[in-house]
Amino acid sequence: MISDLFTTTVLIGILTSGIRLATPYLFASIGEMFGQRSGVLNLGVEGMMLMGAFAAFYVTLTYGNPWLGLLAAVIVGGVMGLAMAFISVTLGAEQGISGIGVYLFGLGMSDLLFQRMLGTVETVRGFRPVGDFFATQFPNLLPALLAIPIIGSITSILxxxxxxxxxxxxxxxxxxxxxxxxxxxxxxxxxxxxxxxxDALGVSVARTRYATVTLGGIMAGIAGASLSIALLNVFQQNLTSGLGFIAVALVYFGGWRPYGVLFGALLFSMVNALQLWIQALNIPIPFDASELLIMMPYVLTIVVLIFSAGRVRTPAALGTPYERGS
Amino acid sequence: MKRYAWLALLLILAMAVVACGGTPTTTEEPTISEETAPTEAAVEEETPAEEATGPFRVAVVMPSAINDLAFSQSMYDALTAVQNEMGADNFEFAYSENMFVVDDAATAIRDYASQGYDLVLAHGSQYGSSLQEIAPDFPDTSFAWGTTVDTFGIPNIYAYEARSEEGGYVNGVLAAGLSESGILGVVGPIETGDAKLYVDGFVAGAKATNPDITVNVNYIGSFSDVALASEAANTQVGAGADGLTGTAQMVVGAIGVAEENGVPWFGTQSSQTSLAPDVVVANQVYDWTGILNTIIENVKNGELGGTSFALTLENGGLVMDYNPDFDVPAEAKAAADEAAAAIAAGTLSVFGGETAAPAEEPAAEAAPITIGMVLVGPKNDHGWSQAHYEGGEFVVENMPGSDLIVFESLNPADKPEATLEGVVDDMVAEGATLILTTSDEFEEDTLGVAEKYPDVTFVNVSGDDALTGEAPPNLGNVMGRMEDMKAIAGCAAALATETGNIGYLGPLINFETRRLTASAYLGARYCYENYRGMAPEDLGFAVSWIGFWFNIPGVTLDPTEVVTNFFDTGTDVVLSGIDTTEAIDIAGQRAEVGDAVHAVPYDFVAACDIAPDVCLGVPFFSWGPSYLAMAQAVSNGTWTQSWDWLPADWNNLSDPALTNVGWVNGPALTEEMSASLDEFIAGMASGEINVWAGPINLQDGTTYIADGATATDDEIWYLPQLLEGMEGSSE
Structure with missing residues (x-):
């Protein structure tokens, strides 16, 4: 029954899932947004995420400290961002193609490292839900909060x-x-x-773009880490499976604005969470096809894109290498 | 800066090479490398000659990674096992993993084929159409793909599949047994193929164990999206699931969630215990080794394809692998073991429409079937036909939903226009899958219809085609050991007779009627000598054959006349051997006018009711238990041909629900007679008394069973004549 969806448990469940699912998109998209605002399209986000995810996972598995893992993801992502910046800014290569190259590099390299250094899928103890922390430090706090009607629900989600x-x-x-x-x-x-x-006003275009693309790489690395040591606590080949490309699309969706990106990421994730719950609760929907449910997030994203088209403007120099004097 | 463009391109190229470099890998020994691989042209000409020498070479293209703890790993592990078994000198394999792009996979398949591999495995159902195009170009290379059953009719393609629903069912039984919340969760990839089978099997197993259980199923629409699989598992836990399963390589995300929440996980494809040792309960593990060995053997023998194989619990291709560290309650484990055994034995079909079978007794449940029953007489004849009819009713009672189609009185007198073939045609058209032809009159025609309908199971009572080997495999025979009961009947007659003359109302003459009549005589003789203290040769025992199983005016002798004649000529006890009740009818009438006569009717347990005062007892058939066993076997697909000569249950001799043939003491027995008869029955039950012990002579005086010997089953079954001391014709 449709009404099954409107119980507190389910609503809390959808919000919890949706908020969580949006996390990797947010890191990757915000990072990508900076790059694109400065004129560089980085399609290598997916590859950087994979490398970041592996680095974070491996370091956390080895040293047992997720913060060290996160640091590793930052470094690896930064290095890959720097490489992308070198290709696209210094060498002035076609950005779309070089981004695909970086993606393939990340995909293959993370796979190779995984094969050589781990060999099999394992789990790791990454970042825990904050509730665990409060439960051990302030044992009385959470139960007290959870007992209050609305605040309890919010507390549960948080x-x-x-x-x-x-x-x-x-x-x-x-x-x-x-x-x-x-x-x-x-x-x-x-x-x-x-x-x-x-440039005429004394802004170093190259330096600015280096900074944003490297930042984008760092953020992509963190996005990968958020998967491998926070949300999933596993690493597998092609762990991200297209998440990085969706993150790039969300930058367009969000109109190159942070809150737009946030809206897009949340919409996409919430609808995804909703369809998971609809399936899990066996709620009958017309046409009785799980495929339709699975399409929902994508269809909705396209619909919103159509309606928002024309209201936002692409950064004018996006995708164009800058060569002084040309 | 344009001049740097080439440098950029080079960099990208280098990266792409690195990226792809990780994928096609080979486990060959270093000595074997590309240069030894023949060129494509060479392969097409000389592959067969090469096969005899050198190692057997297999290449496999897989959609995911060899260590995905799932589908691809199951094949990789099997190849490794085969290599270990055959030795690296005799078996080599190469693989390409992560071939999720079908075009790349097709290229790889073609490359391997042109490199002269003996066998190329396309390990993914998405590769089918590519294989269909490629295989005909390499007629000397064997290809195999799965999971499917479709070889496209191409002679060099094998197909293989896993009946993943079988282990799914077992996992479902386990999960339902462990669940306290009554909610289970499933994380599936895309609702198709292997995954759908597994999930459906899991749901069926869970529902069979606990009809009230809720199984929530999520298909996330991807084989690779670990994050979404993980969130789907979170959703399931949030929705109350306290048991999770899932299939395909993206479930590692879901297993992580199961572990984090301490929710039991049920794995499939490969063992996932290592990933979450605290929560993995059991895994259905695919073991392709057997199928690989068979295919390799076939290819070596020059047979390159055309067959499809399946992993099942029965052939050991599917293995239930329990996590030794997970403490499964004994009850749930036993139920799962039982389900696995029943599936392997073929007595349990996963999607067999099993409605709410309690896990404790799955064998007692079988899907309803339609049974055809052809009777030689009317179904209320108080004799032979009614006994069969009630056996059929017994089946319907115990297999709810089953249908019984009865055709009565199939005989030339009542229905001269009807033929067994016509009757069976109608029954098959109405959906009968088990047809019982309940007279040896039908023996020959049953043979014919059994050949005509090889998919229908036929059982003829009481032929011997299954014993002689004439019967096709879908035809069996069954008969009860009425001989023992007839001996009791004879004994009762001998105990009761005052004149020393017993009459036997016989139907027609054949092996069955001869041996039954002879048994009655032997029983009578034994009791006449041992309990009455008389000389056995003084006992009169006359057999009068009427010519058929019941009265057909103008064709047979009239049994009423025959019985009357018996009583008029000094016989005071008549045993009936025909399907109808004339013997006891007439005896009852004669008793009413003051004659001291008795009768022993036949076939039907309640036949004494007709005239209790003259009834010494009745030997009866109870077809219910044996028909039920047959119907269940047919329903479960486990029926096999047999020739059954079913013994009595001596401890429950008068209970038609338990014994196949039985005896009920009649009200006309005096206490003294009863005591003697009970002693006789006890002696027979214990084996102390065997009326078929020698010396036994045939009617013509020849020795049949020598002194000190006892008759074998065959000697009894194929008794050629009546015995010395019996009056009446033998032929």
Missing amino acids: AQQNIMVYLAYALVPVAWFVLYRTTLGLKIRAAGENPAAA
Whole structure:
């Protein structure tokens, strides 16, 4: 029955799942957004995520500390971002193609390393839900909160998330602030809209783009880590399975704005969570096809894209290498 | 900066090479490398000659990684096992993993084929259409693909599949046994093929164990999306599931969730115990080794394809692998073991429409079937035909939903226009899958219809085609050991007779009637001598054959006349050997007018009711238990041809629900007679008394059973004549 969906348990379940599912998209998309705002399209996000996911997983498995794993993901992602920046900025290569190259590199390399260094799928003890922390530190706090009607539900949703989820959402206002309220943000936007003018005003387009693409790599690495040591706690070949490409699409979807990206990521994830619950509860839907449910997030995303088309403007220099004087 | 463009391209190229480099791998010994691989042209000409020498070479293309703890790993492990078995010198294999792009896989398949591999495995149902195109180009190479049963009719393609629903069912039984919340969760990839079979089997097993259980199924629409699989598992746990399963390589995400929440996990394809040793209960493990060995053997013998294989619990291709560290309650484990054994034995069909079979007694349940029953007489004849009819009713009672189609009185007198073939045609058209022809009159015609309908099971009572080997495999025979009961009947007659003359109302003359009549005589003789203290040669025992199983006016002798004649000529006890009740009818009438006569009717347990005062007892057939066993076997697909001569259950001799043939003491027995008869029965039950012990002479005086010997089954069954001391014709 459809009404089964509107119970507290299910609503909490959908929100918990949706919020959690959006996490890797947020990291990757926000990072990608900076790159694109400065004029560089990085299609290698997926490959960087895979490398970050593996690095984080391996380090956490070896040293038992997820924070070290996260650091490893940051370094690996940063290096890959730097490589992408070198190809696209210094060498001025076609960005779409070089991005695919980086993706393939990440896919193959993470697979190779996984085969050589691990050989089999294992689980790891990554970041725990914050509720676990509170339950041990303040044993009386959670039960007390959970008993209160609305606050209890919210507490339940929040307590089930891990620190990486909080970081992802905290990132959104920070990204907004950097992009719209700092000189750096202005430089980034200038480099993406009119690199020649920015250059004329003394902004180093190359340096700005290096910074954003490297940042994008770091964020992609963290996005991968959020999967392998926070949400899933496993690593497998092609763990991300297309998540990175969806993250790139979400940047377009969000109109290159942090809150737009947040909206897109949440919409996509919430609808996905909803369809999981509809299936799990055996709720009859017309046509009785799980395929239709599985399509829901994608269909909805396309619908929103159609309606928002024309209201947002692509960064003018996106995808164009800048060569001074040309 | 344009001049750097080539450098960028080079970099990208280098990266792409690295990326792809990880994928096609070979486990060959280093000495074997590309240069030894013949060129394509060479292969097509000389592959067969090469096969005799050198190692057997197999290549496999797989959709996911060799260590996916699932589908691809199951094949990789099998290839490794075969290699270990045959030795690296005799067996080599190469593999390409992560071939989730079908075009890449097709290229790989073609490459391997042109490199002269003896056998190329396309390990994924998505590769079928590619294989269909490629295989005809390499007629000397053998290909195999799965999971499917479709070889496309191409002579060099093998197909293989896993009956994953079987282990799915067992996992379902286990999961339902462990579940306390009554909710189970399933994380599936795409609702198709192997995955769908497994999931459906799991649901069936769970429902069979606990009809009230809820099994929630999520198909996430991807074989690779670990994150979504993980979230689907979270959803299931959130929805109350306290047992999880899932199939395909993306379930590692779900297993992680199961472990985190301490929810029991039921694995499939490969053993997933290592991933979550605390929560994995059991795994259905695919073992392709047997199928691989068979295919390799076939290929070596020049047979390159055309067959399809299946992994089953029965052939050991599917193995239930329990996690030794997970403490499964004994009851749930026993139920699972029982289900696995029943599936392997073929007595349990996963999707056999088993409705709510309690796991404790799955063997007692069988899907309803339609049974055809052809009777030689009317179904209420108080004799032979009614006994069969009630046996049929017994089956319907014990297999709810089954249908019994009865055709009565198939004989030339009542229905001269009807033929057994016509009757059977109608029954088959109505869906009968088991047809019982309940007279040896039908023996020959049953043979004919059994050949005409090889998919229908036929049982003829009481022919011997299954014994002589004339019967096709779908025809069996059954008969009860009425001989023993007839001996009791004879004994009762001997105990009761005052004149010393017993009459036997015989039907027609054949092996069956001869041996039954002879048994009655032997029983009578034994009791006349041992309990009455008389000389056995003084006992009169006359047999009068009427010519058929019951009265057909103008054709047979009239049994009423025959019985009357017996009583008029000094016989005071008549034993009936025909299907109808004239013997006891007439005896009852004669008793009413003051004659001291008795009768022993035949066939039907309640036949004494007609005239209790003259009834010494009745030897009866109870076909219910044996018909039920047959119907269940047919329903479960386990029926096999047999010739059954079913003994009595001596401890329950008068209970038609338990024994196949029986005896009920009649009200006309005096206490003294009863005591003697009970002693006789006890002696027969214990084996102390065997009326078929020698010396026994045939009617013509020849020795049949020598002194000190006892008759064998065959000697009894094929008794050629009546015995010395009996009056009446033998032929």
